[in-house]
Amino acid sequence: MTTNGRPAQPHHSRPGTQPVHAADAPHTRPVLCEPAVEVPEHVITIEESLDLAARLHHGHEDIELALRLIKNTGVRKRHLVQSIEATLDHPGLEERNVVYVREAKRRVPPAVTAALANAGVCAREIDAIIFVSCTGFTMPALTAWMINTMGFRTDTRQMPIAQMGCAGGASAINRAHDFCLAHPGANALIVACEFCSLCYQPDDLTVGNLLSNGLFGDAVAAAVVRGDGHGRGMRLESNATRLIPDTEEWISYALKPTGFHFLLDRRVPHTMQDLAPALVQVSAEHGWDATELDFYVIHAGGPRILDDLSRHLNVKPAIFERSRDTLTDYGNIASAVVLDTLRRTAENGLLPEGAHGLLAGFGPGITAEIALGTWTNG
Structure with a gap:
């Protein structure tokens, strides 16, 4: 791939609709550094997904449609925070959220440690943590736990994002960008913690839900936005x-x-x-x-x-x-x-x-x- 070498042209847009821009000098523009991603050890293949759907929902009037939709996703495998047997069992919302918190505290630190290393910064150099998740809930946000256990400063800003769904990762990047522009030289850490398998609903037989059972996977991702333009x-x-x-x-x-x-x-x-x-x-x-x-x-x-x-x-x-x-x-x-x-x-x-x-x-x-x-x- 080659760059076209075009310089960005002056920005023109309607009043009140201007996107956020950094200063003109390139080195002052924040850099979204190379992310780190951790996926759980439990794996389900497309063949296993199709077999499970066919067996669990045998006789469903739309099962053939659901199987076709799952095949067409192009997903070969997915990673889960629990075994397939545990994922299929639904012990209730309370227990599901207990698993969410336990697995988040287990799997967030390695992703964060790797992301900090990718960016060449340490925990105490982070000025804001933006934590994104739509698959579990805690209050206080897990940002508080991270600050208390992972070496972040107690004056680190906390920005949890819980209701943006799949747009949450890009939203976190944009909010980190905004933060670094408002606080020149600051660093923001983004953490996306998604355990979609904990939202599995065995009694929900709508086609959309059957499709989601074969589409969504689990992962934790992290990245640093460096306000000093390095990285x-x-x-x-x-x-x-x-x-x-x-x-x-x-x-x-x-x-x-x-x-x-x-x-x-x-x-x-x-x-x-x-x-x-x-x-x-x-x-x-x-x-x-x-x-x-x-x-x-x-x-x-x-x-x-x-x-x-x-x-x-x-x-x-x-x-x-x-x-x-x-x-x-x-x-x-x-x-x-x-x-x-x-x-x-x-x-x-x-x-x-x-x-x-x-x-x-x-x-x-x-x-x-x-x-x-x-x-x-x-």
Whole structure:
């Protein structure tokens, strides 16, 4: 891949709609450093998922449709925080949340330690922790536990994000960007902790829920945004949010005695026809052409999103290869997807200094969280 070498053009947009921009000097722009991702040791393959669905829901009138949809996800395997047997058992919301807290405290530290090392900073150099999760709940947020046990300063800002769903990872990146602009030279740590398997509902037999049982996986991802402009990763230049009006019920949770029940409207797969123009608009406001960028870090909620985005942006499907790799290897890991895709982009090692790129996460609302930046090899 080669960069087009285009300098960003002056920003022009409507009053009140301006994306956030850093100072003109490149070294002052915050850098989203290479993320670290930890996945649990328990694995379920696509073959096991299909076999389980067929056996557990034999006789369901829509089982053939559900099996076909699961096959079409392109997911080869997923990682789970518990064994398949324990995942299939539902002991109740309280016990599920006990497992969530226990596994988070077990699995967050290794991801955070690796992310800090990737960024070349230590815990005491972090000024804000943005903790993202939509698959469990604690109060106080787990940021308090991290500060008390992992060496962070007691004046570290805490920013939990709990209701952005799959858009939460990109939202955290944008809020970290905003924080670093407001506090020049500061560092923000992002943690995305998603144990989607703990939302498994054995008695929910809707097609959307049956599909989600074969699509979502578990992971913890972490990354540091360095406000001093140092580090290897994506130098953040602009960010924006776009919401499709009157779609808040398309992706949602129904909170019931058994916990979170995932609701997915059949219109969701078609949202790229509205979100792709938003990516084009936000890029144009920054003086870039969204159809001619060097790299894309896109939330892979499913293959249809990537296929449609490729068509609407008129870019080759191969440009989304890293997003497809995340989906194939881990499934939809919710807010952690964009961080894992960025990790794969960094590890690929093909991007030259200054390559232009776009990062986008999509979630409930329907909301798109969008970031623009250039690649830096440190």
